[in-house]
Amino acid sequence: MKNSRSQPGILKPFPMQGIWSGTVSFSLVAIPVQLVKAVKPGRISFRLLHSKDYSLLKRRMFCPEEKVMVPPEEIVRGYEIAPGQYIPVTDEELESLAPEQSRTIEIVEFIDMQEIDPVYFDHCYYLVPAKGGEKAYRLLAEAMRRTHKAGLAKFVLREREYLVAIKSTEGALALITLHYREEILPYENISPKETTIDAEEESRIIKSIKNMMADFNPGKYADKRREQIMALLNQKAKEKTRVEAPEGEEEEGEGPADLVAALEESMRKMKREQ
Amino acid sequence: MSKKIVEISGRRLSLSNLEKDLYPSYGFTKAQILEYYRRMARFILPHLQDRALTMKRYPEGVDEEFFFEKRCPAHRPAWVETAELSLDDGEGMTVCLVNDLTTLMWVANLASLELHVPLARADSPETPDAVVFDLDPGEPANILDCARVALILRDLLSPLGLAAYVKTSGKKGLHVYVPLNRQDPTFEDTKKFSKAVAGTLQKNYPEFVTAKMAKEYRHGKVFINWSQNDPSHTMVCVYSLRALEKPTVSFPLAWRELEDLAGQGIPEKLQIIHSEAVSRAEKQGDLFREVLEKKQKLPHL
Numbered sequence: 001m002k003n004s005r006s007q008p009g010i011l012k013p014f015p016m017q018g019i020w021s022g023t024v025s026f027s028l029v030a031i032p033v034q035l036v037k038a039v040k041p042g043r044i045s046f047r048l049l050h051s052k053d054y055s056l057l058k059r060r061m062f063c064p065e066e067k068v069m070v071p072p073e074e075i076v077r078g079y080e081i082a083p084g085q086y087i088p089v090t091d092e093e094l095e096s097l098a099p100e101q102s103r104t105i106e107i108v109e110f111i112d113m114q115e116i117d118p119v120y121f122d123h124c125y126y127l128v129p130a131k132g133g134e135k136a137y138r139l140l141a142e143a144m145r146r147t148h149k150a151g152l153a154k155f156v157l158r159e160r161e162y163l164v165a166i167k168s169t170e171g172a173l174a175l176i177t178l179h180y181r182e183e184i185l186p187y188e189n190i191s192p193k194e195t196t197i198d199a200e201e202e203s204r205i206i207k208s209i210k211n212m213m214a215d216f217n218p219g220k221y222a223d224k225r226r227e228q229i230m231a232l233l234n235q236k237a238k239e240k241t242r243v244e245a246p247e248g249e250e251e252e253g254e255g256p257a258d259l260v261a262a263l264e265e266s267m268r269k270m271k272r273e274q
Numbered sequence: 275m276s277k278k279i280v281e282i283s284g285r286r287l288s289l290s291n292l293e294k295d296l297y298p299s300y301g302f303t304k305a306q307i308l309e310y311y312r313r314m315a316r317f318i319l320p321h322l323q324d325r326a327l328t329m330k331r332y333p334e335g336v337d338e339e340f341f342f343e344k345r346c347p348a349h350r351p352a353w354v355e356t357a358e359l360s361l362d363d364g365e366g367m368t369v370c371l372v373n374d375l376t377t378l379m380w381v382a383n384l385a386s387l388e389l390h391v392p393l394a395r396a397d398s399p400e401t402p403d404a405v406v407f408d409l410d411p412g413e414p415a416n417i418l419d420c421a422r423v424a425l426i427l428r429d430l431l432s433p434l435g436l437a438a439y440v441k442t443s444g445k446k447g448l449h450v451y452v453p454l455n456r457q458d459p460t461f462e463d464t465k466k467f468s469k470a471v472a473g474t475l476q477k478n479y480p481e482f483v484t485a486k487m488a489k490e491y492r493h494g495k496v497f498i499n500w501s502q503n504d505p506s507h508t509m510v511c512v513y514s515l516r517a518l519e520k521p522t523v524s525f526p527l528a529w530r531e532l533e534d535l536a537g538q539g540i541p542e543k544l545q546i547i548h549s550e551a552v553s554r555a556e557k558q559g560d561l562f563r564e565v566l567e568k569k570q571k572l573p574h575l
Contacts, residue, residue, distance in 0.1 A: 018400035021457060034400070103457060131357075131397040254477075255470025259574035263474040266433040270426070271478075 020157055024127060024140070024166065024173070026107035031137050032130035033105075035157075038174060039124050042226050044233075054243040072257030073264075091258065099161045105175070107151035113167055116150070120178045127166070127173040137173065144168040282376045285353050289383050296335040296385060300520045302548070304385065310515065310548050311382045315375045317555045318513035320566055322378070324395040326359055326369035328508045329386035336387065336517040343386070346370035351380065357396035371396060387517045390508040393464075399505055401457060404565055405464045405572070406509055407450040407471070408443075408499035412492030415482065417544045420448040421536035423483055423496045426475065428529060434573050439565050440532055442544055444516035444524035449509060453568040461505050467572045468500035512562045513555070515548065523551040526561035 018034040025031070048057045061070040077094075078086030129137035144150065145168040155164045155175075162177045236242070254260045278289045292305040311318070329343040346356050346368045355371040372378050372389070381389065393402040407427055409420040427450050428438050439451045454464070472485035475498060484495045491497075502509060516522045525546035527535075535543050546554070 018398075019460070021398055021401060034398075101458060254473045255466055256574055259467065259470050260474065262434060262574050263430065263470060266430050267474060267478050269433055270429045273429075 022103035024105045032133040033127040073261040098159045105155045107153045110149045113150040122177040125175045141168045322372040325391035328390040330388035333385045389511045389514040405452040408502045410447045410497045441526040444522045453565045464503040472498035472500040521548040
């Protein structure tokens with residue numbers, strides 16, 4: 001007889017949408033996890049409307065040569081090799097280079113987290129334990145927290161292979177995608193080398209730094225511009241200065257261009273055969 | 275109030291009000307409902323397996339009030355399997371998993387005539403196993419119009435290398451499923467895909483198809499409800515009874531049969547009733563099996 005599957009709430013599942021699911025593994029351990037976003041940028045976004053009738057505007061591709069709108073099936077990618085000179089690349093060619101999708105994040109080595117310069121940090125995610133993985137997950141998170149170590153791994157998400165660091169954050173595993181070395185711009189010439197440093201001046205600066213020391217408390221700082229825009233929007237909503245867009249033909253676009261083109265092609269084929 | 279204790283696979287289950295007629299104008303008692311689900315268990319259980327059940331309960335029968343129950347009742351027997359789901363507000367919720375006959379009998383005994391399940395399993399709630407096109411006719415359009423749209427859908431998807439399967443909703447419409455059974459798709463993918471397909475159909479057949487939710491567009495047309503491809507939505511499970519006047523069933527059809535029935539032009543023939551469901555399933559097996567097994571990839575996303 002099977003017992004109830006519910007787990008005691010060690011780590012509550014996140015209410016966020018999973019981006020990927022698979023396992024984190026190293027040596028003999030494999031932990032089933034889900035990848036979720038750790039950050040939701042607070043930027044307020046606006047839609048673009050036509051000022052005359054408040055219709056929602058659409059972006060279309062325009063050919064300045066023929067002076068016509070270009071349908072998706074006539075659009076190809078080109079890499080600019082010299083001004084005005086391009087190498088066309090097809091989707092199939094790009095697809096053939098896509099790394100093989102993988103269900104595992106394989107930790108290949110452990111490093112000290114402090115060794116990674118934050119300039120390498122790209123995006124932050126959390127790893128959420130999937131059913132059956134809670135115990136091993138907790139074990140790994142705890143061991144990494146105690147030792148202040150992070151795991152380095154290669155990880156394929158969608159079309160790209162990423163270098164990632166997996167670290168422990170308050171008992172949860174965080175995954176940070178890292179930039180590759182060649183993406184980091186040179187900084188060697190930024191620090192001025194010729195000037196001498198006066199020891200007395202230096203110790204004065206160190207002292208004033210010490211006087212201003214605090215614990216990092218991000219809650220103290222708020223995005224002022226966001227607050228101001230939200231206040232403005234609330235006020236305007238109360239004053240009922242809202243406008244309504246006329247019901248458009250297709251409200252939000254038709255979908256990915258390649259898919260729509262493939263569906264139209266399939267539709268033509270179907271109608272021909274009828 | 276009558277009670278009867280039964281034993282199934284070593285578990286004791288108390289059944290109540292067996293003589294109560296839950297479909298009064300047709301005549302179908304709770305005992306008959308339990309019998310229906312018992313005989314259909316081997317067909318419906320694989321489709322309920324590991325999915326968070328939403329019960330639609332009719333304690334006083336189909337003519338009286340019903341209620342949806344997503345939470346697994348606290349008074350459940352200890353052997354009922356459950357899963358923890360997280361809600362948008364971060365709260366957890368315990369849901370029932372109907373993974374065996376005894377649980378199915380327990381659920382039916384709660385007068386949950388209709389069994390609804392999400393498109394994802396409880397342990398991977400963000401990974402849809404299938405794309406669904408919920409075809410809903412706006413009067414005076416009917417199920418025959420849905421059949422026409424379903425057949426177009428099949429022919430539209432086939433050149434993309436996608437096989438589709440169809441079942442009746444048991445009410446007015448049809449449900450077309452495109453199995454995926456992979457680990458990588460997200461609901462964002464399936465929604466994007468189904469929306470593009472619905473948009474293409476609307477564009478090519480504006481006189482009888484709409485992809486718009488708003489009621490005023492649906493009059494006389496088949497509404498392709500692509501928005502069902504959402505982690506928070508559920509679909510009525512294949513082989514579930516429906517709470518209409520008669521105990522109809524959400525039942526899978528072979529495409530050939532749908533073509534024939536669409537050609538005959540008699541909408542009533544697209545309505546499968548409990549007895550027919552049992553005899554047909556026992557004869558032909560599970561026509562919806564591939565929905566659980568066939569692995570397919572959505573192109574161009």
